[in-house]
Amino acid sequence: MKKLSYLFSVITLMVTIVIIGVLFTSTEALAAQPEGQNKTPKDKIVFSTRLDFTTMDVTNTPSTITKSVYHSVYNTLVEKDVATNEIIPALAESWTMDSPTEYSFILRQGVKFHDGSDFTSADVKFTYERALEHNSSKSKLASLASIELDGDYALKIVLKQPNMDFLDIITDPTLSILSKNAFEALGDEKGIQQGTGPYKYKEWDQGSYLDLEANDEYWGGKPATNELRLQYISESSSRLIAVKTGEMDFIQDPPLSELANIKADSSLKLLTYPSASVELLFFNTKQPPMDNPDVRRAIEYALNRQDIVDGVFLGNAIPNNNIMHSSNAYYSEIESVDQDIEKAKELLAKAGYADGFELTLISNSSPDSQAICTIVQAQLDEIGITVKYEPLENATHTTVAKSGEGYHMDSCQWSGYAFGPDLGIRELIYSSGSNNYAHYSDAKMDQMIDDAIKIEDKSERIAAYKAIEEYSEDVMVVYPICVKNYTFVSGINVEDIPQPNGPIMNYRNLVSYSE
């Protein structure tokens, strides 16, 4: 008995030593195998992002990863070319704007849904009318007045008022065209799963993975990869390891602290694209002294974008001084003030706060926002403003920020720029905007926004938005900080992941070559 237990403890000790030993031995030698010569696409690609696919209920989700999946399973009437920012044909082969409120579409013929039913104009009408029935999607089509079918492959859409963003808006994957026949034949639950896209649903194990398989009949040609698996791994370190072991072909959002190591690792590829969202600081104009323009300007002078980009994102972001996202077609370069502590103090004194004051800064639970706030805290300390920082849990943050009570400044991100210029600006700074956390109400601003949406001529319209962007800088109720990068890490055999359209990832053309 005694002997046995001694043996046991000796073994335990030895195992511990071996484990520690192996952990600390470097295995660099194992990495980097020679690249394969004959390039055949792998049958299946496995990838992972930070968030889970949430629902197959197309009309009903704000989840960007979910929308990205829809982009592969369905088509919208028209789509956007990410490179040129132009609207391009999809299920609609061509279109004309007959008047500012009238669009005519000619539809693609011979397209089949995954269940085999034919795509016709009735499906478009069915889809849009269905979207209007749902609270969560009807605001997107708020300007839609009627849809008139002209045979199976032509239709006319009439708007209530001019909306030059209409074509952009209908590229949103939640407006993917669904099959009327499939709904009738298969019922709602199965019916909604039938798209026209290059991939079709295979299996969804909620919380685990979603499998898609190639649609051999795809009108745009069969995709190169037979199967896609979107695996849910919420932990960024685990995700990164999974791509290192080769279990994953690519992942999104590795831990930022690992970026340098990833770059150095010859068996991995690091790819970055500007993300869809702008990091913002709101001045709550309902809460004195933030109603004082001098105070806001003073704070603007005190802040420094580059420090945040370096400190929070380790350089993996682009400074953005404009409330418009730099990838939007209506973004213009504008002037803004640079950090100037003396100027800031001067303005504060002018406003009657020579000795500074205390303010409350809130944020949501995103680690980025929290890190931003710490830097803002330090920068404002320079001019004598004491920042009381309260990070809030996401749902709480939305409620508090909407109420406009109990905070002076708010740090969060906004990503509504993917579907034309209007939505991004409107929700942010229009008096009734859903994300107007500055609680800013300015008739001039509202008028400028309402006018800009109706301008037909593109260059005129760009000028109108430039004016809005500059006016926003003037009134300084929202301080744009930067655009963070999306980061992808893949094995070297994976072809570059295509640039996303705003927050919508493009998984249609993923290819990885096996040796």
Next chain:
Amino acid sequence: MVKEKLVLEINDLVVNYETDNGTVHAVNGINLKLKQKQSVGIVGETGAGKTTTALAILNLIPQPTGIIKNGTIIVDGKNMLTISESDLRMMRGKGVSMIFQDPMTALNPVFTIGEQIAESVRIHEGVSNKDAMQRAIEMLEIVGIDKDRAYDYPHQLSGGMKQRVVIAIALACQAKLLIADEPTTALDVTIQAQVLELIRSYREKYDTAMILITHDLGIVAETCDEVAVMYAGVIVEYGTLEDIFNRTKHPYTEGLFNSLPNIIERRSKLTPIPGMVLDPTILPDGCVFADRCSYVIDTCRTTFQKDIAVSDTHIVRCSRYQEPGFNIKRMIA
């Protein structure tokens, strides 16, 4: 003279318990010899070290507190303190077995009583489970428990029944030496007699030697050939029944007799031994009983008392009886 083979020989046994409150000197130099068929009674107040002596014979002093400081214990020719683990296991239960003092706690609550008896048989007789169980059932019948109860758990039995089960376990393998530590305390008087009779007939059948530990001098008189009177870890007087009962020499033995209720004379007044039992953590220089002895003189407290042989069979650890005019006051004869 042909030396008769000894079943048990204890030489100068010293056992201590190392406790947080100090060293308990439980047994302080005991010598004991036992021949085949012979039975010796050990009597003495609570805490005298009787059970400790018995456990030492089985080499079962509770670890890690109990330490056998000195001495040899030879059972059937084997030194229980130095033989190998496996030999020791063979001796336990087969060479020497023990009826434990407290039947309420001596049985394992999660096994049936049949199993607990059979286990012993299985270990020592090398028989199959089934045969062992058969023997266990026989043993139960011998101690007067219905065989249907073999599959009962200890909590389903009365105290007296448990006592019998404990006895059945001890008797199961016909050990050469049986140690019975107050085997009848849990039993009423009529059953007591039955149980003693049971043990007696069993011993006769198998020529078993026995150490009977008890407070009851009456039982000793009925059952034993010789008597050891223990006090504070020491045998203060040892002799045949005759020696102890009729030729009492030690004041402590006297005290024991005097504190006994006398049923025959219906004497209501008991004479308890005055004073308290010695603090077991202090080992006195002189006589262990000095503090309570009514015959005490100064030298008793300072000089160590040696065993003195009164006769071939009678040993006493007190020098005073030799003095002229010393007379033990015995209330019963």
Next chain:
Amino acid sequence: MYRYIIKRVLLLIPILIAVSFIVFFIVDLAPGDSIDAVFGNELSTEDKETMREEMGYNDSLLVRYARYIGNVFKGDMGMSVLFKKPALELYLNRVPATLKLAFWGIFIALIIAIPLGVISAIHQNTFIDTLSTILGLLGMSMPSFWFGLLMIILFSLKLGWLPSFGNEGRGSIIMPALTVGVGQAALLMRTTRSSMLEVIRQDYIRTARAKGVKEGVVIYKHALRNALIPIITAAGTQLGIALGGTVVVESVFAWPGVGKLTIDAFNARDTTLVVGCLILTTALSSVLMMFIDIIYAFVDPRIKARYSR
């Protein structure tokens, strides 16, 4: 025994009602609701308000609760706002993985804890005792996040033996279960140790030794069996906790368990799903506790006697 089980099941109903109310109340206290949490800025304030009205969010807590419980009794645990699927279906989909992880975890914990605890008890206050105590504490204080990642680095990345995520693939259970098990082992080891210390002092252990029973048999048959009740109780509690989900382990290993589901649901203020998860977890744990009680009866005949009364 049957009557005892029926009694326990009936007792479960008021417990579940109480649990559901408390959870309902707490989720309600937390600022923000599922509409804000799920749809964020996607919807205008008016649209959200209409949705709230439609979904009955504007009714008082009691009304909403009564409606919920009423539906539950009709077998309908409601739809998740986040996933747009029935809460029951979502939960049940995760249960197998959770059960698998919880049981393997506790199994590993026991395999580590019982021998270490027994050895500690036998060698009380010796070097071996101290060593196992230190090992146990190490296991307990090691953050499972860190330990999990360390294992993934070793067994998936460096050695390539085990899959680094998910519950498919050969051996996928090993690392998650080890992480859970090692974390739980320390407490079980301490329980085993103290319980064994208590038991090996008992007279019946002496009786066994006096019969000539081998020391190993004395310890593992006579003593351990008696020491088992507190160990089973502790293991049952740990198992119950693991059934509620081991969120960190689930995150590190992308293990599709109920813990992550519950947290995701709470973050989305998906009251229906949160309450559903917690009610079902409570029910599951209660059933488990009932099994534990039944196991008691097998281990200790005295307890069995009490049940049959």
